[in-house]
Amino acid sequence: MASPKKRLQGLVAATITPMTEHGEINFSVIGQYVDYLVEKQGVKNIFVNGTTGEGLSLSVSERRQVAEAWVTKGRNKLDQVVIHVGALSLKESQELARHAAEIGADGIAVIAPFFLKPWNKDVLINFLREVAAAAPALPFYYYHVPALTGVKIRAEELLDGIQEKIPTFQGLKFSDTDLLDFGQCVDQHRQRQFAFLFGVDEQLLSALVMGATGAVGSTYNYLGKKTNQMLEAFERKDFSSALNCQFCIQRFINFVIKLGFGVSQTKAIMTLVSGIPMGPPRLPLQKASREFTDNVKAKLKSLDFLSCTD
Numbered sequence: 057m058a059s060p061k062k063r064l065q066g067l068v069a070a071t072i073t074p075m076t077e078h079g080e081i082n083f084s085v086i087g088q089y090v091d092y093l094v095e096k097q098g099v100k101n102i103f104v105n106g107t108t109g110e111g112l113s114l115s116v117s118e119r120r121q122v123a124e125a126w127v128t129k130g131r132n133k134l135d136q137v138v139i140h141v142g143a144l145s146l147k148e149s150q151e152l153a154r155h156a157a158e159i160g161a162d163g164i165a166v167i168a169p170f171f172l173k174p175w176n177k178d179v180l181i182n183f184l185r186e187v188a189a190a191a192p193a194l195p196f197y198y199y200h201v202p203a204l205t206g207v208k209i210r211a212e213e214l215l216d217g218i219q220e221k222i223p224t225f226q227g228l229k230f231s232d233t234d235l236l237d238f239g240q241c242v243d244q245h246r247q248r249q250f251a252f253l254f255g256v257d258e259q260l261l262s263a264l265v266m267g268a269t270g271a272v273g274s275t276y277n278y279l280g281k282k283t284n285q286m287l288e289a290f291e292r293k294d295f296s297s298a299l300n301c302q303f304c305i306q307r308f309i310n311f312v313i314k315l316g317f318g319v320s321q322t323k324a325i326m327t328l329v330s331g332i333p334m335g336p337p338r339l340p341l342q343k344a345s346r347e348f349t350d351n352v353k354a355k356l357k358s359l360d361f362l363s364c365t366d
């Protein structure tokens with residue numbers, strides 16, 4: 057059984073993997089990065105080696121080293137460190153799951169294999185179960201991201217009876233805009249202590265209404281503080297302030313989406329906002345353009361984003 061650790065809640069930053077200009081992992085800034093999240097953004101949970109961390113573009117050895125660096129640097133500072141261990145090879149995924157347990161991570165997450173795909177719920181569960189079983193003491197999260205994996209099995213369907221198959225199942229990271237599916241996941245499992253983590257940052261407020269218990273996202277690296285204000289307003293039922301916060305966040309995200317937004321751009325924005333060099337992404341991604349960075353710089357200034365207080 058998974059340890060009855062306190063439920064993962066609140067904001068979870070999907071960490072970027074910092075790289076040098078030569079494309080190697082820049083471990084030297086991870087300590088600073090932890091401090092920045094905790095002190096400047098009020099974010100105390102992280103999700104490592106996911107989409108934003110270019111987890112699937114790293115070698116297994118790199119993934120192990122990155123996981124270890126975050127766990128080590130986060131010790132006594134972060135609440136929870138969840139490691140994404142999904143891979144196309146079940147063996148690799150199991151190796152990473154075992155490794156996450158060895159280094160003392162707080163949980164593991166897995167996406168659906170996306171090249172040779174599971175064609176129905178039972179097959180996907182079989183794969184997830186084998187990974188989860190490699191780390192029987194760690195909470196297990198399913199990372200639902202159909203737009204990227206191409207695996208469209210609805211989360212609601214997947215969750216039906218999942219705890220009988222995967223006893224360590226502890227929650228869902230839901231990166232999709234289908235709020236019917238998300239709402240039904242919450243509705244059908246309310247009595248269980250699952251974490252329902254929403255992954256579309258620009259729509260988080262709607263998911264909170266639908267019962268989200270937390271959120272995992274790329275923008276919490278630099279909009280954590282603002283998003284925490286929204287969570288607090290929601291908590292005290294001040295919905296008009298919460299909406300103001302969400303709109304403020306949407307204005308920024310909408311702006312960058314129109315310029316072309318992805319992991320490369322996240323790296324550039326985080327470098328700008330935090331002052332910590334995130335470096336370029338790894339191929340097949342390409343570095344964000346100078347024009348993008350200049351535009352974002354101007355926008356941040358005009359939104360007065362970092363000091364936006366409503």
Ligand SMILES: CC(=O)N[C@H](C=O)[C@@H](O)[C@H](O)[C@H](O)CO
Nearest residue numbers: 107231255256257258273274275
């Ligand atoms: C596909 C993807 O990377 N989604 C991220 C996490 O789930 C989000 O944090 C988005 O980056 C964010 O919602 C902006 O669209």
Ligand SMILES: CC(=O)C(=O)O
Nearest residue numbers: 070106107108273274
């Ligand atoms: C956003 C997110 O959760 C990820 O980067 O995996």
